[in-house]
Amino acid sequence: MATPLRRTLFALQRATCNSLKGGVDVWQPLPLVVPVRGKKRHFIPPAVGIKEKNKVDPEVRARAAGVVFRQQYMERAINISCSAGIFDPYIPPEGDARLSTLSMEGLKQRTEQLRQSAASQLAMRKIKEHDTLFNTKTFPELAQDIFIQAHMALTQFNKEKLHSLVTERCYPEMTRGNRYKTIRWSFLESLEPPRVVQARCPDMISKTNLYGQVTLRMHSRQTLAIYDRFGRLMLGSEEEPKDVLEYLVMERHVVNPYGRWRLHGKIVPAWAPPKDPIQKTVLIPGPTLKPWEEFNSLNFEVPKPQSVQWSK
Numbered sequence: 001m002a003t004p005l006r007r008t009l010f011a012l013q014r015a016t017c018n019s020l021k022g023g024v025d026v027w028q029p030l031p032l033v034v035p036v037r038g039k040k041r042h043f044i045p046p047a048v049g050i051k052e053k054n055k056v057d058p059e060v061r062a063r064a065a066g067v068v069f070r071q072q073y074m075e076r077a078i079n080i081s082c083s084a085g086i087f088d089p090y091i092p093p094e095g096d097a098r099l100s101t102l103s104m105e106g107l108k109q110r111t112e113q114l115r116q117s118a119a120s121q122l123a124m125r126k127i128k129e130h131d132t133l134f135n136t137k138t139f140p141e142l143a144q145d146i147f148i149q150a151h152m153a154l155t156q157f158n159k160e161k162l163h164s165l166v167t168e169r170c171y172p173e174m175t176r177g178n179r180y181k182t183i184r185w186s187f188l189e190s191l192e193p194p195r196v197v198q199a200r201c202p203d204m205i206s207k208t209n210l211y212g213q214v215t216l217r218m219h220s221r222q223t224l225a226i227y228d229r230f231g232r233l234m235l236g237s238e239e240e241p242k243d244v245l246e247y248l249v250m251e252r253h254v255v256n257p258y259g260r261w262r263l264h265g266k267i268v269p270a271w272a273p274p275k276d277p278i279q280k281t282v283l284i285p286g287p288t289l290k291p292w293e294e295f296n297s298l299n300f301e302v303p304k305p306q307s308v309q310w311s312k
Helices: 002-022 058-065 104-130 139-155 159-165 170-175
Strands: 182-200 206-210 212-227 233-252 262-267
Touching: 104 182, 104 212, 139 159, 139 170, 139 182, 139 212, 139 233, 139 262, 159 170, 159 262, 170 262, 182 233
Parallel strands: none
Antiparallel strands: 182 212, 212 233, 233 262
16 A cells, blocks of 8 residues: 555656756646555465464464354274274173073073074174184184283283284273383193184175174183382282183184284173282372481381271
């Protein structure tokens, strides 16, 4: 707006000087430039190649001017190498026992087993169409070997090997909370041979994207000991073995010719006994020592906690 006005004044001054020099006061018509203001723009985008003195985000300036931006959607990455959960999880009978068919509960249990076995047979047919080596007789031994190798890789903190043995869903569940801890685990023996109790072949996103999920029952004897970062025992014992009954879920992306069976999760029944509590290490406040003092020479007694009445 200032540039056209400056040009107009400069032209008037030049014409006045020329008339005074010639001695003739003659009025000459001059081109008149009138600045015209266009449409008011609330937001002017920055010009290309011009660096602004104060670097301001154009989106912030546009929002301040009242320009509405489109809604931004937070997208999550989708991993198709494994499914997001356990489809139709197997519900083991209470106590892992078989009830009598003469009772009403035993009859319901037998009917549910027949329905589950029919669905498992259809799923096994789909799995065998893509995996010709799958067999319910040899698969439990393979799954048990994968289970042992995965837990040994967990104790050794071998992330590369653990990723090849467990799925992307199972990996954070196994490694969560293991920082600054030492895990000692060993597989002693199988009390009962592992067996397949259920098989499913669900699909995800499309009907042709199939995943094979096989649930196994494994009864074994194991030892587990977890130490904190100070070397104190938090859970379990290395010398006292325990009998463990587990229901493992193995999964494979069957439409992928390079897919492999991996540990996908574990089913914990509602009637399972509760886990042992974890013994946490706490800091006991002690006396403030001077540089020339030692703790043993002070004969400091650990203060006992005061009794607190929580309810009347």
